[in-house]
Amino acid sequence: MDPVTDNKRIAKNTIFLYIRQFVIMGVTLFTFRMVLELLGINDFGTYNVIGGIVILFSFISGALTQSTQRYLSFQIGKNDATALQQVFSMSLNIYGLACIVILILAETIGLWFVNKYLEFPTGDIFAANVVYQCTIISLLFQILQLPYQAAIISFEKMNFFAYLSILEAILKLVVVIILFSITTNRLIWYAASLSGVSILICITYKSYCTQRFTSCKYSQFWNKQTFKELISFGGWNLLGSASNVATQQGINILFNIFIGVSVNAAMGVANQVCNAVNTFVTNFQTAFNPQIIKLYAMNEQEAFFNLIFRASRISFMLLFIIGLPIIICCKPILSLWLTEIPPNSIQFIQLMMVFGLIDALSGPLWVSAQASGRIKWYMILISSMISLNIPIAFILLRYGVSPIYVILIRVVLNFIIANVRIFYLKHLINLPVGKYYQRVMIPIIIVCLISFPIPLYLYDFTNTITGKFLLFVLTFIIAFINSTFLLLTRSEKSTIANKLNRMIHRI
Structure with a gap:
């Protein structure tokens, strides 16, 4: 690898990613305000209760994406085209199985929970169920696009990654603008339109990858060892993600219990x-x-x-x-x-x-x-140390110590x-x-x-x-x-x- 060429590529990719972030941030902030105004607090609250399913799954999908990206980048570095295609095909198999499991759980336990225990401000159970189904569709297509997204990052095609992310943000803005012309069932139209955006973005990712990278063409392949490596690597990544999420939410809960x-x-x-x-x-x-x-x-x-x-x-x-x-x-x-x-x-x-x-x-x-x-013991060690924040926070708050010191200890522990x-x-x-x-x-x-x-x-x-x-x-x-x-x-x-x-x- 030529260091000069690599530095130029890194600089170019960084610029694309920065432009992507500025545009998405601006569009998202503007869209958020418009959605809240159009749907109203009640409908917006309903959408966020149901849409929380995607947020809940985000750290799990993130761990799987890191696993896929690591193995794809590793095989690109090895210049092993056969192994690269096998890793990609196995990744699609794993994500496909994940989609099947999620769909079964969502249409049984999830659907029962939504109708049995969740309360909606508008009381419109039909609209809530339609939003729930649209959210599940969006989630499944977002999962299926992850291997293609990981491949684009591994091949360092950040320009396309940035363009498509910006396109997705703009399409969501267009959806909100169209809502101005709709007078009834805005919540249902909004959820259904976002599902359509998710499907379109997933298809675009797939089309780009299959045309540009021969290794991203799916072939029927199953290898127990590769499956075990990908799942194991993703599982240990999941431990690290879970410890961070648990620490942040755990401290918030302790703050709520002890202070308010x-x-x-x-x-x-x-x-x-x-x-x-x-x-x-x-x-x-x-x-x-x-x-x-x-x-x-x-x-x-x-x-x-x-x-x-x-x-x-x-x-x-x-x-x-x-x-x-x-x-x-x-x-x-x-x-x-x-x-x-x-x-x-x-x-x-x-x-x-x-x-x-x-x-x-x-x-x-x-x-x-x-x-x-080889991240098993690394993740166990680091995750265990991160998790120490929760018992330390409990002890400090139990004895009336200022919450500022809880965060200070978190900073010291991170160092x-x-x-x-x-x-x-x-x-x-x-x-x-x-x-x-x-x-x-x-x-x-x-x-x-x-x-x-x-x-x-x-x-x-x-x-x-x-x-x-x-x-x-x-x-x-x-x-x-x-x-x-x-x-x-x-x-x-x-x-x-x-x-x-x-x-x-x-x-």
Whole structure:
């Protein structure tokens, strides 16, 4: 693999993913407001109660997708076309079986539960059942498209992935616009139209992959060993996803039990802010991930470790440049955004941004563990440590400790887990721990130490909105300059400078 070509591909893919995220975020926010206005609170509440099934399944499908993407990327790196097609065909078999099981459960236990126990604001059971069936159809086609989506990411065709994601968001906007001309049964029309969008997107994914990649043409293939590997890998990924979801929801439940809904509201605000910021780093890492796995498969150790180092540094840098101004100017930002700020929101956002910075740093390490394929004990160790948050939170809240300390402990534990992960990878993939600390951790610590003091000192001297805005801009500039000079290598700086010069000359 040519490093220069790979860097250009990563940069191009990152740009496509960033454009995708900006467009989808804007369309989604606008669509949400229109849907709420058109359907009304009652119908919208009904749709969300039923639509929660998809959300519940999301972390399960995510684990299966990671499994498929890892094995596809690995075989691409091995340049084994036969094994690649076998893995893809087995993935389709697994997803097909998953769809059958989900359909049976949905039309028996699920249907009984919906009609027996769920209460709907409008009292319209017929509309609720139609929405339920439409949701199931959408879910099944979303599952069936996942192997094709994993293949597109593994082959690094991020431009098509971005275009189709944007098309999906625009189609959902069109559905909402059409609702303006419908006066009755809007809820049913909305659910049915979204099902149609899911079917169309799935067909488009399949058509593109079968035309562009010969390995994505399904062949009747069944291998017990391949099936076992894919399911086992997906199962251990599921353990990691479940521990994260259980920790987040468990802490929210404990907050509710010991303190009340005001803390849940503060946590909701913090999660919304941090998730929006973290998404940009996730997009960047999506562009890196396939190449990390491919380099491992090719046994290119030096390039493999260099890519891990670079991805860790740049992931942290991208989030730090945005995150530091948010941490420093959190209070004025919330004052402009919200009419009423829930108690503890500011401290929660600041701590969760630090949590996100640690996760950004650890993302490439997690993918390198995935590349090895031997994740059983890794997932058991990391998931067990993540789950410690729940008993610790219970003890702290039981004795009346402030909820801020619960989140602080979560941040500290995440930092400990990040370091445990580094040393475990020494055993798993022979990660050069000394080089990692020298080339990644130490520069990051220096950047943090020299970036915080000036904005913190100036904060108390800026009491106007204009002053806070200027402080936000100054903090952004400080974070950008320090990160650029201390976290980027000479060649990386040169590449960025050349690209900027070309853009200036074009202008």
